[in-house]
Amino acid sequence: MGDISFTPDDSLYKYRDSLSENYTPETIVGRDSEISQYHSALQPVxxxxxxxxxxxxxxxxxxxxxxxxxxxxxxxxxxxxFSVDLTVIQLNCEGLNSSYQVAVNLVNRIRPAESHISKTGHPQYEVYDFLWNAFDEIGGTILLVLDEVDNIGDDDSILYQIPRARSNGNISEAKVGIIGISNDLAFRENLSAKVRSSLCEKSISFPPYGATELQAVLKQRADVAFHDDAFDNEVVALCAAFGAQDAGDARKALDLLRGAGDIARAENADRITENHVREARDELEREELMDGIANLADHQQLVLYALTTIEAEGETPARTQTVFQRYEELCEIAGMSCRTNRRVRDFLSELYALSIVESSQRNDGLSGGQYRDHILNHEIRLVVNGMSDLIDRVGIYQSILSTIEEADNVMISSTGDPSTTPN
Ligand SMILES: Nc1ncnc2c1ncn2[C@@H]1O[C@H](COP(=O)(O)OP(=O)(O)OP(=O)(O)O)[C@@H](O)[C@H]1O
Ligand SMILES: [Mg+2]
Structure with missing residues (x-):
């Protein structure tokens, strides 16, 4: 083993942590309209x-x-x-799946450690009573931020109990406002009319970022993270362009920039190049896809495998029925019993929801009927890598073997006896 000593390396980065989730940027860029709406919503405070x-x-x-x-x-x-008596309480609801748990957490957040209440065992009304008393004890204006509030699911009584607490006579000293935050668009749709009318007095939509906005976000962060000569605007623009393609997610775009910085640093490069960004993107995409595929059940993977073999033949977009037939074939090869056509349709919908597959609804001009067709959302090679365990068991399909060989221009050795290689 050679030299394994560690020496600090500050050649590219000035402050790498500024690209992490926990860093709070000094200013927010590219969200003027949302900030202005939000500002008016907070003005009464x-x-x-x-x-x-x-x-x-x-x-x-x-x-x-x-x-x-x-x-x-x-x-x-x-x-x-302006001497306004304001208390802000921020609670992330991750892991809190009922109003009860949220209320207990709020009470404990407000009370000193020695009078915390236990997480179970109190009747719901009692926990709410504790909460009203805690609010009144604080008094003044209280802003309650419930981030990722969709975690509470259907059990959302707290979202109308708190807004009505004052008119119901439960609190008299404090004025409480809730700020609910969610990335689950269905959650808002599914709120009962009662909750929606009290919680959504003001609703503010945050659309995905476009490339220009992401560029501003990334530039601001890159200036803090890297030395001036370690990156240029092209690198930032490329990260922003990829970020805009990937659902306009600033977190992912920042991860990409950090990934590119890390690759450049590992190579002892003087500066980050567009190639580093592309490499980092491949790596992130691979990781994400691997995680996505690894979490799929066997039959879901088989359905994905079926679509992949069709794509390798150049026959995608493929209709659900075509995917089903190839899936049946693979089940037979694998010696597994098939799930129903309907189940396979559900699997395809799930693959679509995970962005592994792209699906579209089509109209059949002649018969007037409708059908869905499907295509992979990623390179065949990445998807095949993600399914390597399953493929080891089922065997590598000829069309996939040829595609990979073509792409790499190298022979990959098929594991197992070639006679078991399907088709
Ligand atoms: N307009 C912006 N200016 C500067 N940084 C930003 C901006 N928008 C997002 N970011 C940064 O991007 C990352 C993700 O943003 P944030 O955590 O606010 O997303 P979110 O909408 O709350 O997502 P989620 O629904 O997953 O919680 C954070 O590191 C944040 O600092
Ligand atoms: Mg968030």
Whole structure:
């Protein structure tokens, strides 16, 4: 073993942690319209009026949490200046799957450690009573941020109990407003009318970022993270362009920039190049896809395998029925009993929801009927890598073997006896 000593390396990075999730940027860029709506929704607080209940929604990584932290910090400073008695309580609801659990967490957040209540065993009304008392004890204006609030699922009574607590006479001292945040678009749709009317007095939608906005976000962060001569605008623009393609998610775009920086550093490069970005993207895409595929059950993977073999033949988009037939063939080869046509349709929908497969609804002009067709959302080679365990068991399909050989221009050795290689 050679030299394994570690020496600090600050050649590219000035402050790498600024690209991580936990870093709070000093300013928010590219969200002017959302910030302006949010600002008006919070205005009553500084006027000493009852705060609006506000609901923020938008896909993952679009700045909901970052903008909230940014605005609430400003609000807290200004409240100080204008002597408004404001308390902000931020709770991430991850892992809290009922109103009861949220209420217990809030009570314990407010109470000192020695009077924390236990997480189970209290009747629901009692926990709410504790909560009302805790709110009244704080008094003034209380803003309650419930981030990732969709975790509470259907058990959402707290979302109308709190807004009504004052009119129901449960609290008298405090004015409480809720800010609910969610990236689950169905959650908002499925809220009962009762909850929606109280929680969504103001609703603010955060759309995915476009390339220009992402570029601004990344540039600001790259200036903090890297030395000036370690990157250029092309690198940032490329990360932003990929980010815009990948659902306009700033978190992913930042991961990509950090990935590129790490690859450049590992290579002892003087600066980050577009090639480093492309390599980092491949790596991230591979990891994401691997995770996605590894979590699929056997039959889901077989359905994906079936579509992959068809894609390798150049026959995609392929109809559900075509995928089903190839799946039946693979089941037979694998000695597994087939799931029904209907189940296979569900599997395809799930693969679509995971962005592993792209599916479209088509109209059949002649018969007037409708059908869906499917195509892989990633390179064949990546998908095949993700399914390597399954393929070892089932055997590598001829069309896939040829595609990979063509792409690599190298022979890959098929494991197992060639006579068991299907087709
Ligand atoms: N407009 C912006 N300016 C600067 N940084 C931003 C901006 N938008 C997002 N970011 C950064 O991108 C990352 C993801 O943003 P954020 O955590 O706010 O996403 P989110 O919408 O809350 O996503 P999720 O629904 O997954 O919680 C964070 O590191 C955040 O600092
Ligand atoms: Mg968030």
């Amino acid at each position: 500084i006027n000493g009026e009852t705060p609006n209940n506000t609901f923020l929604y938008g896909k993952t990584g679009v700045g909901k949490t970052a903008v909230t932290r940014y605005l609430l910090e400003q609000l807290a400073n200004d409240a100080d200046q």
